[in-house]
Amino acid sequence: MSIGTGPSTDTLRQTLEAQLRQHSEDLAALTAAGADPGGTGEDPDTIATRAAAARRAIEEINAALSRVTAGTYGRCERCRNPIPDARLEILPHARFCVPCQARAS
Template sequence: MDIDTAPSIDTLRQMLQAQLRQHSADLTVLTAAGTDPGSTGEDPQTITARTAAARHAVEETTAALARITAGVYGRCERCAGSIPGARLEILPHARFCVPCQARGR
């Protein structure tokens, strides 16, 4: 994706805000299901795993929104290089560029 077609920060912020609303709603439902596991038809371990994943998604999304506010969004946390717009469009909460992500944290 070239720079002219990269999503704007405002577009990415809106995507992240929508994701945060969805993850928060999912977490609310899963938390309630955790008190009554039979309500969803899922076993308690599945509910626990899905709840942990939703919490992690809320944390990652909130952190990305904080990076936007701080003016460091789109910069790799390891090498400080730019994270390509195409990567951010697919994974708006990305903290690392592809080479640094591949090397592991």
Template sequence: MSVNVDPEIDELRQLLEAQLQLHTDELSTLTAAGADPADAGEDPQTVTERITAASQAVADTTAALARIAEGTYGRCERCSGVIPAARLAILPRARRCVPCQARG
């Protein structure tokens, strides 16, 4: 059985994998800095906020990669409509189409 791989999805998967590595590296660095924020030269609150943002980015990117593996990537989690390629190019981790995202 051969698997047809959409070149656009493959490119986005590669981009997501690269982003996952960057976010994971950032989270590791921030976590180490969080142990002693003075070492990072940043306010402890700022370090905490950056850790939270990096953790969310890792989770969102991992979820996007899982959707690719499941074959549901590019479909809105709320309405099941197609998420336009232009939106995915800008925000490869997008879970929802623009109308559903705007509804909150």
């Protein structure tokens, strides 16, 4: 992927890896909290919802890292056009450009 004035693929990979570490740590803490929900003071449903969100984020980030390795990172999975740098900065695991994402929603 060629990125113009935006961040390099290496920078975005580092961002993805940092996010992966954070979500993995969050999931571990939520899993422990789910085993003893009274210990955190959180509602068990809230813990389960947050854990599910962390799992989804981990899946999305792992998929993005796979795209980096495959050389397809930064290209829309639908139209194959480049995803704008600004979108990747905000959402580094983005799979679609904004028009294709809008059509999918």
